[in-house]
Amino acid sequence: MRVVLVVLVLAGVLAGCTGSGDEDVPNVIVPGKPGEQARTLDPDDVGTDRWVAPNEADLRYVASMIVHHRQALDMAALAPDRASHETVRGLASRIHDTQGPEIGAMEQWQRDFGQKAPAHGHSGKLPDVDHAGMPGMATPEQLAALKSAKGTDFDRLFLQLMIAHHEGALKMAVELLSTGSDVRVEEMANDVVASQTDEIGRMRAITLP
Structure with missing residues (x-):
């Protein structure tokens, strides 16, 4: 708007x-x-970094979402060798193809911010993020169980963990959209909302034996 x-x-x-x-x-x-x-x-x-400067919410969102996305990629990488359902393998491939480039865009934004931070009065230091405190993140125990599962057992656990993971990402994105100030970060959050809402619907529609 x-x-x-x-x-x-x-x-x-x-x-x-x-x-x-x-x-x-x-x-x-x-x-x-x-x-x-x-x-x-x-x-x-207009259209420069002086237009809308990033705030702390933007910085924390990007740092957190990079970590969040990386776990999704780790989970998706298990599917080709362990999943038995074709749609599950397809979703894992889609997650890889979508979230990999999104990580690249967010890391580029961090580099841009680091270069421009002094002009905004920021130190340029990126915030530390609490891995365990992010919504939707799978625990080490859950990841170990996923790695050891195969066939339908893998499919079922993958969908369970990935749906929760996506729901956590949506929560983070929606919060950013009400607290952030940087236009590029808002665009990234909107992309997350669009793609992961669609994928949640696809995963919930899968029927396993």
Whole structure:
């Protein structure tokens, strides 16, 4: 919603400035979140890192979701040799193909943030994350059980753990969308909501013998 409003405001500004190259280009008004005041930016700042600086919620979400995704990839990597249900193997492949690039995008965002942090008044240090405190994470015991299972037993446990894992990721993403400030991180969270909601539906629809 904010992005659309900014684009519309910017389009209006540019349309009003085409008459003369000597006219001063007016500032751009960026609507805030509900309850927040709008901000006025120089047109040169729109689309740059000065537009919306990341906050602590953005930093913690990205650091946590990288760890969260990596566990999903570890679980998915077990499926080709252990799963017996074709759809389970297909879902595991989809998780690999989706979450691998998402990790890459989040790590790139962290690198970008580290380079730009001083300008935002941040130290550039990424937050430590509590592995055990993340929603949906499988325990070491559950992962060991998954690694030792095969066939239908693997399929059943994989679906159980991965559904819980996805539900935890949705909880993290929804929380970020109400507390974060960085547009790129919000886009990542929206991608997680879209892809993992779809995959939860697919997993729940699988019927095992």
